[in-house]
Amino acid sequence: MRKMMACMLGAALCFSMAGAETGVSSAEKVAFLCEKMIWNRGWEFRFEDEPGKSGWQTVHLPHTFSLPYFMSDSFYTGRGAYRKKLVMPEEWQGKKVFLDCGAAFQVAEVKVNGKTAGRHEGGYTAFRSDLTPFLKPGENWVEVRVDNRWSPRIAPRAGEHTFSGGLYRNVHLHVCSPVYLPAHGVWVQTPEVTAARGKVRILTEVKNDTGIVRKVTVRHTVREEQSGRVVLRGEKDAELGAGEDSRVQADLPPLASPGLWSPTAPNMYRVATELLDEKGQVLDRAENPLGFRTLELTADRGMLMNGKPVYLQGANVHQDHAGWGDAVTDAGARRDVRLMKNAGFNFIRGSHYPHSQAFLDACDREGMCMLNEGVFWGMGGFKEHDRYWNCDAYPTEKKDRIAFEESCMRQVREMVLQFRN
Template sequence: MNRKELINRNWKFTYGDPEGATLEAFDDSDWYDVGLPHSFGIPYFMETGFYVGRGVYRRTFELAEEETGKYVALEFHGVFQDAEITVNGVPVDRHLGGYTAFVVDVSEAVRPGTNQLAVRVSNEWNPRLAPRAGEHVFNGGIYRDVSLIIAERTRIAWYGTGVVTLGVGTDGAAVEVTTELVNETDAPFVGLLAAEVTGPGTRPVEAVASVNLPPRSTTVHRQRLVVEDVRLWHPDSPHLYTLEQTLRTSEGAECHRTGTEFGIRTFEFTATDGFHLNGERFAIHGANVHQDHAGWSDAVTHSGMRRDVALIKEAGMNFIRGSHYPHHDQFATECDRLGVLFWSEAPFWGIGGANTEGFWNASAYPPDEADQAEFEDSCLRAMAEMIRVNRNHPSIVAWSTGNEVFFSDEHVIPAAKKLTRRLVDLAHELDPTRPAAVGGAQRRGFDELGDLAGYNGDGGELYLNPPWPNIVSEYGSVVEDRPGSYTHRFRHGSENAYAWRSGVVLWCGFHHGSIVPDMGRMGFVDYYRLPLRSWYWYRHQLRGIAPPAWPELATATALKMTADRTVVLTDGTDDVQLVVEIVDDTGRVVADERPVRLEVVQGGGIFPTGTSIELNPDNKGLLDGRGAIEFRSYHAGPNRLRATAEGLAPSEITVEAVGPEPWTGQHRNFAPGPPSRVHLPDPLRPPQLSEMRPVFSSGARPDRPARLVTDHSVDHGWISATDDPGAWLSVELEGLWSITTIHVEFGVGPQVPYVIELSDGGRDLVPLAAGTTGSTTVRLDLDNTQARAVRVTFPQAPTEVINIRVHGH
């Protein structure tokens, strides 16, 4: 038997890293209730700052008695960026890298009945982990799906099947299937591997082969199949086939069954005649896409990915560059099904400007020799993990080594180029059927390192008729909000359809969060997934569809709310896009920008802000008479949603949520948002590190919680729950920072002794200062002392602590 079950529902989450949080007996009842996909940043609306630190996720899962002797694993499709997994209090694995899927074998840690899972997550910048730089935001969290996998000890390996087209002829298409088989038992395995291919317009193709697996072994088996009357995959006709494989014992008992979707096509990038698909020249016209949606940050559902691909396709484009990291496997699946070519990119990434160690505007390649070996390993690991999971997608036509890596310190450019070449060689080794591209290769000779050069910005006009296959991987870079201008975004020679150029790719498809002000406002679709007028220009030019009438100033008389679907699954893969319009008495959208409030009147569904949200011009959610937001539910049942605006009659819609656990008004503890946001460092001023950081304490009065000491907008603070000696509170700085000053402000009251200590993240505390509260404020000047936490302890009776301010970098 084998089973795969999504476990996106019913998670508990907290910011910070409470002591003992991975233990079974830990009480997480007051933690936030969340579902996956989830981001540290929720709700997030394109702020340049974002939460940097740690968070812990917990939930339980059930196993039957007969399942515990089998292979039991947890599949994570993406955790940014350092994940430590514990089951029943036992640490089982750690994964470094924020953009690739991984699987964790928990077979030896599980037991029959209820099992406790805990995942400690950090999104702290790591000089030895890719990416070291980038213009996106790097909100942490378990922001992609998690599944429980149960299989036999003898099985087909996780993503162990590869399908390659060997050739297409008059007799059909020859495909080779490679299958990685695992035998974890102490006995040899003798059995059969059956394969069946089904698809459009063809009879099923079947093959059966004998397999002999030694004890404790992994073996790769190869099978060759011929698909007759083949229908080739093409953006205009995205035909797909399904390979079903069954591993059986020699007696016929089924051990494992898997399904793999694939397509059959041929393609080639050339230096003289551009790109060819299925033997014919094909002009690429596409857009760059980040995985990042309004409110939900990078915690995007499958439905959200499908809408993104569909919007690019609907504009008349045929290509997406996955900027600038491996995307969810499901994103490529949507490209396969809708017919959009896809460029999949590893997270070796640079950003312009002054390089600063300690944040994501650092040198793309580490300047410190001590960091280089581990960093290179992280890049190579990401490339390998990206290819393994995505190799069967017909939409993918290139593996990219990264983006604008030339933004590295001058003395390490040779090393950065050498690593790029290593990534090219690894891509060739793992998948010789696709070219290894170098994205953003317009400086310092990076364009000559791979099979395909991607030129960004001015590269499209600087490099004319280069001696290798090439593409304009970014053009445009126009900062606009809706409604925007009805015109194209061609710049720097990108409008020229040279025969030697494979195509052009717009920067960018969608607004997204960025650490750089305005950098994210360059999409031709906005953050809420409503098109700007330039999107309509492209659709008109590429598909011949005239633009709609633009909203004009008129008297608004009503609200109109619609949804792209009225049924939604509760497993975390699905959501609904709600669109609200301000209309006149003829039903036409008018250029009115009064705020609109959406709320859940009945049901268990949520917006990124909870059970209600306001769309307005300030958050860009309501512009030019239209607004939108994505709505999801983790509980079954009807959801009655209402839109209201001053002076207008409300509009309602009902969305039915389908799945387990009906909504009965259960209590939920919603997170108000991240406790702090860190911005791009200001080199002229040591930043405030403690504002809105998580604070833990020995106990607090209900009306005076510990978090008040980092909420610097209030004039009162923490008061201990008791007057017992030893009361304490600790500010978690969510990163190892170099501290320059600490200010502790005490309340007015009797003088009491205090001790201030530092922690570097371990269990040991380092004494820093001691005294009595004779002065209301204590200031400590430090010489860039490194610490992750500041703790104040009262050896005798405690007193009020109003503020703890920590500065550093």
């Protein structure tokens, strides 16, 4: 739940830019140390394995190979390339520049000016690529090459749904100091939750990519999501050696009478985590959701939430929309969750893969319990010939098994890190 919110403006800022599609223009000489912007509009796309479709066309993200999408017996499998021009402002000199992709199905290679900056396997989890070493002042080209061909060594191998390729979730540019918060590096815990008080512990990963020792402060601010009222503050100092990464633990003061989260009362809080240098300038920033609730599974009373039984009523939900395929907007994800809620459900099983950040955000806010599934899924039986997306779930050939199991576990780890808050 990383809603982009503006940081407080000061001598040096950390701010977000919703809807901005390029770097800061030369006319906007704003001093800043970190910035996050959505980078969805104005890409160019082309198919690379289909005759007659090799020309570049303008597209906006999210995008799928299968547009327009309706139920059909076949879909394009092969390679597609996305590219976009990035004009690097002077203000970015000496900073880290990351490309954060919400997902790409299913193998993605990120290139900057023709050089590989990152690679990711797995079609449903977010990944970050460091563009910094490959950027030059002025004009740059960022390219994401996506391949959705079936592989015996990448999970899932099969499923009763469409495996469309594409850069089908949001893409952000994240610009920050060389001392920064890694992606999904903030872990918000609630070691004690009662109606009388709630305790918050926050573990924050910090990385120092400079060649000198750096002293930093990790500062947390907890607000009620609806009112914006600050309810908790806390901070912790740390010292990082050159090239070092560290985990900084902060135990905030107990919160009296927290609003507990449940399907009937989805009380939500927001945790803003800021990384500051010795002058108090914000080097990097992250925002995460916080809900106070206890969960217990019992043999005789079922699932207990905050000590009370909750009867789960729900269904499977896929991520695709008619016409749009998997390239669903954040607004579309929110609409789906609201429709389920209004129909009387309080539970969604995300079939059969990790869903988008926007979808889980909506579940938190609407009061919807959510089972975000892993990627090991398939249909019964085994096939020796004509293997495709209707294949056996687990490799029949021994040579593929180690790589396949590593694919499953890697994607589960990514899912847990991305959605643990």
